[in-house]
Amino acid sequence: MTAQGDLLYSETEDDLRAAVRALLADRAGHQTLLDRIETADPYVPGLWKSLAGDIGAAGLLVPEELGGQGASHREAAVVLEELGRAVTPLPYLTSAVVATETLLGLAGRGGPATELLAGIASGHTVAVLAVPLSTAPDAEPFPSGTPDGEPSPPAVTGAGPLPAATVTGVADAVAADVLLVPRADGLYAVPAGEATVEPQTPLDLTRPLARVTPEPGSGTRLAEGEAARAAVRRGLLAGAGLLASEQLGLAAWCLEETVRYTRERHQFNRPVGSFQALKHRMAQLWLDLVGARAAARAAADALATGAPDAPLTVAVAQAYCSKVAVRAAEECVQLHGGIGMTWEHPAHLALKRAKSDQIALGSTGRHQDAIAALTNLPAPE
Amino acid sequence: MTDAGELRSRTRRLLAEHPPATTGRTDFLKARFDAGLAWVHYPAGLGGLDAPRALQAVVDAELAAAGAPDNDPRRIGIGLGMAAPTLLQYGSEEVKERFLRPLWVGEEVWCQLFSEPGAGSDLAALGTRAVRDGGDWVVDGQKVWTSSAHLARWAILIARTDPDAPKHRGITYFVCDMTDPGVEVRPLRQITGEAEFNEVFLTGVRIPDAHRLGEVGDGWRVAQTTLMNERVSIGGARIPREGGMIGKLATTWRERPELRTHELHRRLLDLWVDAEVARLTGERLRQQLVAGQPGPEGSAMKLGFARLNQAISGLEVELLGDEGLLYGEWEMSRPELVDFTGRDAGYRYLRSKGNSIEGGTSEVLLNIVAERVLGLPPEPRNDKDVAWKDLSR
Numbered sequence: 222m223t224a225q226g227d228l229l230y231s232e233t234e235d236d237l238r239a240a241v242r243a244l245l246a247d248r249a250g251h252q253t254l255l256d257r258i259e260t261a262d263p264y265v266p267g268l269w270k271s272l273a274g275d276i277g278a279a280g281l282l283v284p285e286e287l288g289g290q291g292a293s294h295r296e297a298a299v300v301l302e303e304l305g306r307a308v309t310p311l312p313y314l315t316s317a318v319v320a321t322e323t324l325l326g327l328a329g330r331g332g333p334a335t336e337l338l339a340g341i342a343s344g345h346t347v348a349v350l351a352v353p354l355s356t357a358p359d360a361e362p363f364p365s366g367t368p369d370g371e372p373s374p375p376a377v378t379g380a381g382p383l384p385a386a387t388v389t390g391v392a393d394a395v396a397a398d399v400l401l402v403p404r405a406d407g408l409y410a411v412p413a414g415e416a417t418v419e420p421q422t423p424l425d426l427t428r429p430l431a432r433v434t435p436e437p438g439s440g441t442r443l444a445e446g447e448a449a450r451a452a453v454r455r456g457l458l459a460g461a462g463l464l465a466s467e468q469l470g471l472a473a474w475c476l477e478e479t480v481r482y483t484r485e486r487h488q489f490n491r492p493v494g495s496f497q498a499l500k501h502r503m504a505q506l507w508l509d510l511v512g513a514r515a516a517a518r519a520a521a522d523a524l525a526t527g528a529p530d531a532p533l534t535v536a537v538a539q540a541y542c543s544k545v546a547v548r549a550a551e552e553c554v555q556l557h558g559g560i561g562m563t564w565e566h567p568a569h570l571a572l573k574r575a576k577s578d579q580i581a582l583g584s585t586g587r588h589q590d591a592i593a594a595l596t597n598l599p600a601p602e
Numbered sequence: 603m604t605d606a607g608e609l610r611s612r613t614r615r616l617l618a619e620h621p622p623a624t625t626g627r628t629d630f631l632k633a634r635f636d637a638g639l640a641w642v643h644y645p646a647g648l649g650g651l652d653a654p655r656a657l658q659a660v661v662d663a664e665l666a667a668a669g670a671p672d673n674d675p676r677r678i679g680i681g682l683g684m685a686a687p688t689l690l691q692y693g694s695e696e697v698k699e700r701f702l703r704p705l706w707v708g709e710e711v712w713c714q715l716f717s718e719p720g721a722g723s724d725l726a727a728l729g730t731r732a733v734r735d736g737g738d739w740v741v742d743g744q745k746v747w748t749s750s751a752h753l754a755r756w757a758i759l760i761a762r763t764d765p766d767a768p769k770h771r772g773i774t775y776f777v778c779d780m781t782d783p784g785v786e787v788r789p790l791r792q793i794t795g796e797a798e799f800n801e802v803f804l805t806g807v808r809i810p811d812a813h814r815l816g817e818v819g820d821g822w823r824v825a826q827t828t829l830m831n832e833r834v835s836i837g838g839a840r841i842p843r844e845g846g847m848i849g850k851l852a853t854t855w856r857e858r859p860e861l862r863t864h865e866l867h868r869r870l871l872d873l874w875v876d877a878e879v880a881r882l883t884g885e886r887l888r889q890q891l892v893a894g895q896p897g898p899e900g901s902a903m904k905l906g907f908a909r910l911n912q913a914i915s916g917l918e919v920e921l922l923g924d925e926g927l928l929y930g931e932w933e934m935s936r937p938e939l940v941d942f943t944g945r946d947a948g949y950r951y952l953r954s955k956g957n958s959i960e961g962g963t964s965e966v967l968l969n970i971v972a973e974r975v976l977g978l979p980p981e982p983r984n985d986k987d988v989a990w991k992d993l994s995r
């Protein structure tokens with residue numbers, strides 16, 4: 222039997238969690254979020270600087286010699302658990318994980334990727350990979366096209382033909398200083414000033430989405446060909462693996478909140494939480510959460526140690542944790558009754574995040590297809 | 603403290619002094635017990651070395667590599683998983699010395715005389731009576747669903763010693779001799795066709811007071827040790843990826859492309875993911891135990907194990923189509939061991955139905971999770987402070 226990676230939390234990870242939780246409780250409580258999410262800028266001012274710079278969370282994946290903390294995916298996963306718990310709008314998953322990991326795939330080559338990493342790790346630069354949030358790790362985000370780097374034919378979405386090289390549904394693009402743009406001839410770093418970023422109206426108001434159109438010919442090429450593709454795959458794989466921890470944190474909050482509420486809320490002269498029909502639903506959620514924690518930890522550890530089965534472990538964690546987060550958030554709304562349906566109560570923040578996370582970085586079906594391929598369990602001919 | 607290096611050299615010494623190739627199975631197992639390598643976390647002299655439990659793996663790996671025989675845990679699961687930890691915690695020195703060695707070696711099979719026709723989930727309502735008679739107790743009553751009673755030399759037994767006390771407080775825990783002339787075992791046939799379990803009639807069975815575990819009237823507490831260990835031992839085994847029931851289904855899927863449909867494929871992948879997550883959950887639980895941070899996750903294992911076994915074996919019957927309409931063998935037999943993943947898919951499907959009933963039903967385990975783990979309020983109840991004899995039946 223092969224040895225199983227470490228699925229527990231280390232003391233350092235517990236300390237990091239405590240620091241992040243305290244920061245978010247202090248500065249980004251639910252009321253603060255509810256007050257901001259419908260404005261043009263849902264990000265709480267100064268919060269990124271505190272998390273990224275003061276706590277050093279933005280550089281966890283970046284080696285010390287490149288200006289980071291030299292920690293690993295295990296620690297970044299703990300940060301994401303907390304961000305999921307609090308449903309915080311911050312470009313952490315996008316910049317500190319997906320973009321960072323993509324650039325780490327190129328950093329051995331020196332040059333602009335290495336410089337960008339130092340900026341991201343310090344929290345001064347926010348970089349975002351310009352692909353739709355729904356992009357799975359095994360997707361092909363590079364347009365095939367003409368040598369000048371513009372795709373042909375033009376990208377098309379449900380809204381009809383768009384100008385060349387427009388990408389929709391890019392998460393946190395509105396917060397980005399630099400966009401990492403896959404083009405037919407390679408991966409480019411484009412300053413945000415050289416792209417048009419038009420906000421869209423997202424289901425999850427805590428993760429802003431935008432339509433991004435880089436100016437033709439803008440930016441610096443970081444890599445081309447297979448090197449660029451491999452780097453983007455690596456970034457998306459890390460993103461999908463650590464998204465499971467965000468989902469875990471979110472689900473844990475939903476269950477805790479639901480247990481707390483149903484213990485206090487009385488109907489029929491007893492706490493509604495004493496009704497067995499509800500107890501069993503919450504107990505079942507707890508069981509699912511125990512599984513989600515094991516799956517999310519396994520994914521974080523596999524990424525941290527570069528385990529050969531990391532793609533399988535990530536796909537398992539995504540297929541499982543997506544489902545658990547959605548169910549936890551849906552149960553949270555239902556078991557709160559009418560109050561769960563109000564804008565005032567934070568349950569809808571979790572519900573909208575969980576539902577969007579289910580699509581983010583590959584749907585459940587997409588991850589299952591990956592599992593089928595990796596385990597030799599093929600579909601019918 | 604005994605470390606891995608010392609255990610390894612002790613194991614090698616055992617193998618050198620009792621080469622498995624030329625030593626009888628039972629003799630080898632006895633020598634292993636006496637060397638403290640049976641269960642290393644048990645006390646010295648009782649098959650262990652007071653070593654950390656996690657180090658058992660070191661010993662097992664050495665022994666497996668040398669081709670040494672094991673004690674076939676499937677045959678003696680109740681003894682190993684339930685009787686032994688209870689004997690260890692509550693038995694006198696004489697009791698531990700008398701029982702643990704033949705139990706572990708497999709010379710003596712154990713069974714569990716807990717459930718009764720009127721007391722299943724509500725086990726504390728049991729009515730089998732034990733009455734003091736000089737230095738003995740005399741037991742009368744009926745037990746049911748007793749697995750392995752037809753093979754057992756000894757039983758762990760709970761019986762009512764004080765009908766006037768509330769039900770949880772009037773119970774006492776004993777070791778019962780299954781060869782006593784007052785013990786009658788009759789097979790009970792199961793939905794699989796075979797009879798793994800039995801009904802057991804107890805008529806004037808005599809048990810010496812020295813075979814009582816724990817105080818008189820404190821049997822409910824002693825039984826908690828047994829029941830907790832039962833839940834861990836069902837579904838708690840360490841398995842590789844695709845071990846257990848899912849491995850059977852995956853193999854059939856790979857070998858029989860003509861059976862595949864898209865709908866079954868989705869369900870297969872769903873279950874594959876759930877089985878892999880259940881495996882990881884077990885791994886995490888073990889890591890917590892080793893790190894000295896036992897969590898309540900243990901209660902998750904049996905619930906998930908039961909649900910998965912049922913869903914996976916059910917899917918396999920469907921996948922097999924025409925073959926799923928057939929069944930291996932209905933002839934009544936009284937098996938020597940229980941193998942949840944044995945025989946054909948139809949058998950596995952039927953046997954797995956018991957997984958959500960034996961060792962506490964899934965409904966009752968969900969109650970336990972809700973109340974003890976999540977701290978949700980109990981249902982109102984009317985049986986707590988009433989004398990057992992006044993309860994409705």
Ligand SMILES: Cc1cc2nc3c(=O)[nH]c(=O)nc-3n(C[C@H](O)[C@H](O)[C@H](O)COP(=O)(O)OP(=O)(O)OC[C@H]3O[C@@H](n4cnc5c(N)ncnc54)[C@H](O)[C@@H]3O)c2cc1C
Nearest residue numbers: 714715716717722723747748749956959960961962963965
């Ligand atoms: C294969 C097998 C092997 C077994 N081996 C042994 C053995 O070796 N020794 C032994 O002592 N026993 C053994 N048992 C017995 C087992 O422990 C009992 O069957 C079990 O505890 C359930 O009790 P019951 O059968 O009386 O069902 P009941 O308790 O009558 O339950 C009937 C239904 O009511 C539900 N229910 C009961 N109480 C509640 C509640 N509070 N809330 C919600 N739902 C509830 C149950 O979940 C079940 O669905 C075995 C059982 C099986 C199936």
